[in-house]
């Protein structure tokens with residue numbers, strides 16, 4: 001339904017966990033502690049576009065407070081897996097899932113109870129207007145937004161190939177196409193988010209959270225190359241042969257000597 005399979009989300013989960021900014025995670029944990037000291041109740045957290053719950057699996061053990069989670073996604077199959085994602089974390093007092101199209105949902109209602117709204121690898125899919133609506137729903141004293149792993153347009157591969165730059169440009173154009181919210185922000189997401197959070201009165205902290213992939217992650221890199229080739233072809237079908245040749249060369253390098261790659265991401269924490 002969403003185009004994000006559980007297999008793909010599982011394949012990227014380790015790279016995501018390694019990439020996340022330790023500084024932003026630590027600042028979120030300190031904010032959570034301060035917030036629960038004020039409210040005297042478990043921290044209410046809403047995870048938007050939760051997939052199978054990998055954001056919760058990363059974050060819950062690192063927040064030193066009791067927690068109530070609401071996991072939201074429009075894909076019922078992913079949500080069924082997410083419903084089990086809190087197992088084993090003693091700090092989670094409640095976990096609810098909700099099937100919702102975030103592009104259409106009234107965000108005020110969905111987020112009414114949340115102290116912390118979070119999302120992982122979602123914001124590059126959304127349109128500028130959706131972030132404006134989110135800010136209007138969120139910007140109240142005592143609340144925070146943690147948006148991690150937004151792709152920022154950088155991708156570099158070892159053993160550089162002259163066609164890499166063409167593919168990167170096409171992929172970045174594909175990133176800007178409609179993913180269900182209207183024309184997506186793609187690589188502009190983190191900058192747009194920071195600007196609008198500040199305009200709404202938030203304090204903002206941002207940091208790089210790049211994927212650093214080595215030869216040991218051949219399966220993930222293979223999936224990435226396939227996804228990039230497909231996205232590039234969708235934008236420039238007349239370049240299909242050149243893209244297929246690039247894809248074949250890159251797979252050959254991966255197979256023979258391994259690749260290292262960097263995929264640029266940003267984490268953002270905003271608090272009001």
Ligand SMILES: C[S@@+](CC[C@H](N)C(=O)[O-])C[C@H]1O[C@@H](n2cnc3c(N)ncnc32)[C@H](O)[C@@H]1O
Nearest residue numbers: 002049050051054073074075101102103120121
């Ligand atoms: C790149 S995946 C990230 C999943 C998860 N946050 C993670 O980090 O593993 C994007 C997620 O957003 C969800 N999504 C995309 N568009 C959505 C929409 N309009 N409403 C609700 N969920 C959506 C997808 O189903 C998918 O689970």
